[in-house]
Amino acid sequence: YLGKDYASACLLTQPGRLRLLLEGDERDWDCRLGLRKSNKTWWIDRSWPKFISDVGLEEDDICLFELTDRSSLTMKVHVIRKSDIPAP
Template sequence: MRDEKPSQRASSLNRPIQTRAREVASSFISINPFFTVFLKPAHVLESYLAVPDMKGIFEKKEKYVHVKLQLGERSWNVKLLLSQRFSFGRLSAGWSLFASENELQPGDVCVFELISRDDPVFKVHVFKRQD
């Protein structure tokens, strides 16, 4: 008897620096593109969250894309700013409401899994900080 695993595994859109985020990213299995963020104090206090480059996911000619962040049965509308010059983007308008309503804290690790490209939806997986 063998273990049934997905035949394909999407690679992460980023390589987290923080050890716990790296561990979460390396054990996360999905056929969808995803990225991992270790939340720092500024991430939950500021009105934006820096995210990796979405090259190949969204057109670079756009300045921003409206996306949904889905957690459980709820979803939040958030603006994803796409950098024309840099290799990162930002979740902006709507991010602070999402962070607040989901009681995100510094030390939490979030995996953002792109489950729909047409009407962009990121399913968010939260791994609460370990004290």
């Protein structure tokens, strides 16, 4: 899910196509951005499971989304692997 404050800051107003780019990778994933109007929750649909698989995301990895092109709704994804975070 994308937080509604972040979505508002990115000027997201309606569901539609979302292009994801991975930092340091030339591939892209054509996803769909959905909106649950009851609580204004945004989520990434279609191709998100493929993105997870292709990138090798694991539970507790962190994805940071950077809006790189507002007109085409393109976001660069920065992945922080749990395994790269030092234990306290």
